[in-house]
Amino acid sequence: MLQECQPADIAEFLVDLEPEEIATVLNLLDGDMAAEVLNQLDPDLANQVLKIIGAEKTSEILDEMYSDDVADLLGELTDQEKDQILNLMEKEDAVEVRELLEYKEDTAGGIMTTEYVAILQDITAARAIEVLRETAPDAETVYYVYVINAKNQLAGVISLRELIVASPDTVIEEIMHRKVKSVNVHMDQEEVAAMVSKYNFLAIPVVDDNNCLLGIVTVDDVIDVIHEEATEDIFRLAGTAEIDLEDTLGSRIINSLRTRLPWLLVTLAGGLLAGRIIRGLEAELQAVVALAYFIPLLTGMGGNVGTQSSTLTVRGLATGQIDAKELFLTVGRESLVGSAVGLICGLIVTFVAFFWQKSLLLGLVVGGALLGNMITAATMGTLVPLVFKRMGIDPAVASAPFISTSIDITGLLIYTGLASFFMSQLV
Amino acid sequence: MLQECQPADIAEFLVDLEPEEIATVLNLLDGDMAAEVLNQLDPDLANQVLKIIGAEKTSEILDEMYSDDVADLLGELTDQEKDQILNLMEKEDAVEVRELLEYKEDTAGGIMTTEYVAILQDITAARAIEVLRETAPDAETVYYVYVINAKNQLAGVISLRELIVASPDTVIEEIMHRKVKSVNVHMDQEEVAAMVSKYNFLAIPVVDDNNCLLGIVTVDDVIDVIHEEATEDIFRLAGTAEIDLEDTLGSRIINSLRTRLPWLLVTLAGGLLAGRIIRGLEAELQAVVALAYFIPLLTGMGGNVGTQSSTLTVRGLATGQIDAKELFLTVGRESLVGSAVGLICGLIVTFVAFFWQKSLLLGLVVGGALLGNMITAATMGTLVPLVFKRMGIDPAVASAPFISTSIDITGLLIYTGLASFFMSQLV
Numbered sequence: 001m002l003q004e005c006q007p008a009d010i011a012e013f014l015v016d017l018e019p020e021e022i023a024t025v026l027n028l029l030d031g032d033m034a035a036e037v038l039n040q041l042d043p044d045l046a047n048q049v050l051k052i053i054g055a056e057k058t059s060e061i062l063d064e065m066y067s068d069d070v071a072d073l074l075g076e077l078t079d080q081e082k083d084q085i086l087n088l089m090e091k092e093d094a095v096e097v098r099e100l101l102e103y104k105e106d107t108a109g110g111i112m113t114t115e116y117v118a119i120l121q122d123i124t125a126a127r128a129i130e131v132l133r134e135t136a137p138d139a140e141t142v143y144y145v146y147v148i149n150a151k152n153q154l155a156g157v158i159s160l161r162e163l164i165v166a167s168p169d170t171v172i173e174e175i176m177h178r179k180v181k182s183v184n185v186h187m188d189q190e191e192v193a194a195m196v197s198k199y200n201f202l203a204i205p206v207v208d209d210n211n212c213l214l215g216i217v218t219v220d221d222v223i224d225v226i227h228e229e230a231t232e233d234i235f236r237l238a239g240t241a242e243i244d245l246e247d248t249l250g251s252r253i254i255n256s257l258r259t260r261l262p263w264l265l266v267t268l269a270g271g272l273l274a275g276r277i278i279r280g281l282e283a284e285l286q287a288v289v290a291l292a293y294f295i296p297l298l299t300g301m302g303g304n305v306g307t308q309s310s311t312l313t314v315r316g317l318a319t320g321q322i323d324a325k326e327l328f329l330t331v332g333r334e335s336l337v338g339s340a341v342g343l344i345c346g347l348i349v350t351f352v353a354f355f356w357q358k359s360l361l362l363g364l365v366v367g368g369a370l371l372g373n374m375i376t377a378a379t380m381g382t383l384v385p386l387v388f389k390r391m392g393i394d395p396a397v398a399s400a401p402f403i404s405t406s407i408d409i410t411g412l413l414i415y416t417g418l419a420s421f422f423m424s425q426l427v
Numbered sequence: 428m429l430q431e432c433q434p435a436d437i438a439e440f441l442v443d444l445e446p447e448e449i450a451t452v453l454n455l456l457d458g459d460m461a462a463e464v465l466n467q468l469d470p471d472l473a474n475q476v477l478k479i480i481g482a483e484k485t486s487e488i489l490d491e492m493y494s495d496d497v498a499d500l501l502g503e504l505t506d507q508e509k510d511q512i513l514n515l516m517e518k519e520d521a522v523e524v525r526e527l528l529e530y531k532e533d534t535a536g537g538i539m540t541t542e543y544v545a546i547l548q549d550i551t552a553a554r555a556i557e558v559l560r561e562t563a564p565d566a567e568t569v570y571y572v573y574v575i576n577a578k579n580q581l582a583g584v585i586s587l588r589e590l591i592v593a594s595p596d597t598v599i600e601e602i603m604h605r606k607v608k609s610v611n612v613h614m615d616q617e618e619v620a621a622m623v624s625k626y627n628f629l630a631i632p633v634v635d636d637n638n639c640l641l642g643i644v645t646v647d648d649v650i651d652v653i654h655e656e657a658t659e660d661i662f663r664l665a666g667t668a669e670i671d672l673e674d675t676l677g678s679r680i681i682n683s684l685r686t687r688l689p690w691l692l693v694t695l696a697g698g699l700l701a702g703r704i705i706r707g708l709e710a711e712l713q714a715v716v717a718l719a720y721f722i723p724l725l726t727g728m729g730g731n732v733g734t735q736s737s738t739l740t741v742r743g744l745a746t747g748q749i750d751a752k753e754l755f756l757t758v759g760r761e762s763l764v765g766s767a768v769g770l771i772c773g774l775i776v777t778f779v780a781f782f783w784q785k786s787l788l789l790g791l792v793v794g795g796a797l798l799g800n801m802i803t804a805a806t807m808g809t810l811v812p813l814v815f816k817r818m819g820i821d822p823a824v825a826s827a828p829f830i831s832t833s834i835d836i837t838g839l840l841i842y843t844g845l846a847s848f849f850m851s852q853l854v
Contacts, residue, residue, distance in 0.1 A: 268775060
């Protein structure tokens with residue numbers, strides 16, 4: 001009954017069981033199916049299961065897995081553990097996995113598979129189809145057939161359909177497409193994902209610096225990368241990082257402290273600096289306590305406008321909607337928006353402060369400070385990520401904690417400046 | 428030369444030209460290539476080009492486009508404009524496009540294509556291959572062959588390779604896989620994308636309530652959906668929305684005001700309420716002005732912890748890492764993290780305030796308020812999105828502006844409460 005289910009569904013069901021129980025279930029499945037199920041499990045759990053399941057079944061399962069998936073599985077183990085498992089595999093496959101383990105995890109090499117279909121450019125269509133029949137069951141995708149020359153360099157590409165339609169005697173070289181898009185093995189996985197999704201490819205070939213074909217990246221791995229990168233961006237914007245569900249409560253708290261505390265300490269230092277700025281207003285505050293009432297309003301509004309602007313900019317840069325070269329245009333546009341919302345909110349606050357505290361001067365100071373604060377917030381929220389991008393720093397690092405703390409400080413400088421200038425007569 | 432390039436590259440090059448110039452370039456390309464290039468352009472621009480290019484070429488291009496892409500293109504036009512263009516298409520294709528236009532944009536029906544390959548379950552493998560030869564060039568993907576019964580109901584699926592390997596006389600019914608995953612035509616596009624990426628499919632069949640096959644959703648459309656939904660989540664978290672690059676500066680500012688101002692007005696109201704709370708501390712503030720110095724620190728720290736917690740929760744819910752049912756566990760865990768960072772930051776601030784203002788009591792009040800504020804912030808940041816999710820509201824609406832304003836208010840209540848309790852002796 002299990003044999004007829006989707007591997008992803010079986011894995012979902014197994015994830016709540018003990019490793020021993022999972023091993024029992026995998027023993028019931030044939031190697032092919034067990035491999036697909038194991039591939040859907042978390043690498044840590046999968047490795048525990050492999051330790052229990054015994055050498056023979058492990059070897060059966062690993063031989064059925066794609067080389068890139070085996071490499072992902074072994075990535076977290078110690079060298080000694082890696083060797084133990086690789087020794088159980090067929091020699092040829094083990095060599096491929098060892099090669100894949102050499103590449104950095106977040107590059108084209110780290111996500112590519114070596115199970116692809118390639119044919120030589122000087123054989124006939126009939127011979128090519130024969131080659132495919134022999135090698136295809138091993139290949140992760142057969143939607144594109146890559147063509148190589150005698151030096152293993154990528155020379156072209158041809159679709160399965162074109163191959164079948166061609167007359168049997170035609171030499172591949174004559175019918176292949178020579179303009180084939182490929183990526184370098186060291187290219188960042190985010191760029192690879194962007195190319196595959198731009199061109200709507202199902203797979204893209206990976207080459208080394210000499211244009212020799214090393215492997216392919218398939219669309220299912222690209223989807224994983226897109227998910228991963230979006231999550232990373234979202235968490236960076238909030239100054240935090242992903243939680244690992246496999247961790248115990250203790251190590252989760254320690255991990256949270258490690259990723260979140262640095263940003264909070266930045267905020268803490270900023271908050272103390274903000275306090276120092278307010279102290280400059282000591283005399284005015286003693287005369288007009290109401291000046292303190294509007295501090296949370298000013299910092300809160302500035303923080304939100306700044307977060308909106310920086311989020312629009314960071315995501316716009318990531319999706320390509322915003323070009324880092326158009327710095328002045330983008331900043332100018334956001335400053336205009338900041339001025340517009342600042343004018344509306346500033347007017348509201350001026351009236352509220354006036355009626356509440358019966359002081360037009362106080363109203364004007366608070367409203368003016370809010371306007372200035374919102375313009376600065378929109379400008380900084382846009383400028384900082386753009387400058388970071390130009391300097392080669394990930395713009396998502398210009399995250400909420402960083403931006404909102406800087407904006408708190410500039411906002412309070414505007415407020416205390418205005419207040420001490422206009423209110424000094426009250427002291 | 429253009430004919431050998433990738434459509435996406437040509438589109439990228441064309442996007443900076445005038446519609447008249449784009450029309451000239453498309454006239455140089457054959458219908459197939461022109462269709463693919465047009466498909467990569469923004470729908471607004473593509474429609475402008477079609478108006479210029481003339482009826483004959485428009486009809487040639489549209490006949491080469493996939494029905495789902497034509498529907499996307501026409502989606503933004505008025506009914507009269509739609510009819511004008513549909514009249515230029517072959518009748519059969521126009522009917523398909525009209526049907527697709529009926530489905531909501533963000534459902535399976537809105538992103539599916541009607542160009543798929545389906546065979547009847549009672550024909551032989553040999554006949555099936557013949558059918559494929561005839562229909563395949565029209566079909567968007569031929570990686571999966573769907574099998575239907577006489578009532579057009581989805582009965583099974585078979586891969587191209589299995590079909591070729593099977594002996595010619597076998598009836599499809601005997602070799603097809605009966606357990607085939609499908610999605611309902613009204614399913615939300617986000618769920619469709621989640622299924623395709625979970626099962627690593629290249630396409631998934633779309634059926635109506637009677638299990639009749641209506642179309643397929645292909646992996647390239649799924650990638651677009653994943654990008655779209657991630658962007659939407661990111662912008663919602665910051666209380667803003669996507670900007671449309673085609674808009675003029677004026678309408679962009681109006682759009683920005685429309686999406687961003689509501690959240691800012693929420694923050695404004697919250698800020699005024701915060702001011703009202705601080706007014707309760709009027710007597711204490713007059714005696715100890717230093718109490719005002721720590722207001723930005725408290726609101727800033729609370730806002731950041733809250734943003735971190737809510738971001739982790741909202742994204743965790745979106746990726747399925749967090750289960751809305753495990754409410755107490757998740758909230759408890761985040762509260763613990765909040766307590767841990769709160770203890771560390773609270774201690775630091777107690778010492779700083781003590782040494783700065785030479786008052787142990789003030790230090791303890793500020794440090795204690797910070798601890799309480801950070802625990803509340805982590806708890807609310809986690810609880811609010813989870814409760815929203817359970818109530819069927821998009822948890823991303825529990826966005827930065829909303830959360831941080833609520834946290835400002837509770838934080839100030841804790842601070843003024845502690846201060847008026849312990850500091851009353853100073854007044």
